[in-house]
Each structure stands twice: as structure tokens, then as C-alpha cells.
Amino acid sequence: MKIYAYHGKKNVSGEKIRQVRHMKRMSQSALAAKMQVEGVLLERDSISRIESGERFVADYELRVFAKVLGVDVKWLLNEN
Template sequence: MYKTKMPNGKLNLCGTKVARLRLAMKPKCSQRALADKLQLLGLEFTKNTIQSIESGNRFVTDIELKVIAQALGVTADELLSES
């Protein structure tokens, strides 16, 4: 049977990378600021949505992943990589 959780219990592969990239942005980018940026790109995200993604408590669709990558200035593949 297919499992939708990672062995560590997280629901996405990209949350940790999203948090790391967001915090590395210059100037610093808060979860609310990232949510605002994503809203301008067409995603109805709030600060709580970003928090849930970063903590691994929310699934991320491929469409959302593409827009998040665009907002962070990286590729979707980079968000999915484990390095």
C-alpha cells in the first residue's frame, strides 16, 4: 500500500528547504511576507499555511511547489532535493 507520509511523519519533502531558503533571503523574509508574495503570484496562502508547510504538516501540490519555487528564486527540483 502506498504511504503518503515520509518515514519521519512529515507530509512533504520541501518544507525544510522552504524554511531554509526563506530565512536566507536578503532582506530577511517572514512567513507572512512569503505568504503575501505567494498571494501576488496567485496562491491563497496565509502565514499559517507557510508554517504548516515548513513544519511538514501540510501536503504541497505540484502547482503550489512551482509557485513557491518561483517566489524563492529556485527551481522546483531544488526544493525537492535533499541536499
């Protein structure tokens, strides 16, 4: 399967995930742990790669990111 880039990144939500994680003063490790509690097995390194746009984000991962971070999925997908 080929994963395409959009404006040089493999996802459009990574910057928003980093933004809200910082606002909540949460480490990447803490976010990974919260994701794992919800059934999505991600390591701290995966969070880092998602935030930098180096890793694709699956739809089910995006839903759990939104739930754990307390934001709407639409907000994570919005470029503004």
C-alpha cells in the first residue's frame, strides 16, 4: 500500500495533536499511555512521528486521539 503525502506530510492532524497536548501539559509518553488504555497501542516514538507528520494516522487512531485529548475529530482535521 502506498501512503501519499499532503503538503509534505503524511497526516494533517499531527500539528493539532501536538498543540492540544502542549496546552494540556501532557508528555508524549502520557498521551501514548492514555491511547493504550483506550485500546490503541502506540509508543512515544509513534506519537513523535505523528506530530512531525512522518507517520500516517489511521481513522480509528484519530477518533481515540480526539477522545483522549477532549477535542472534536473535525478540529483535528481542520488546517486552520
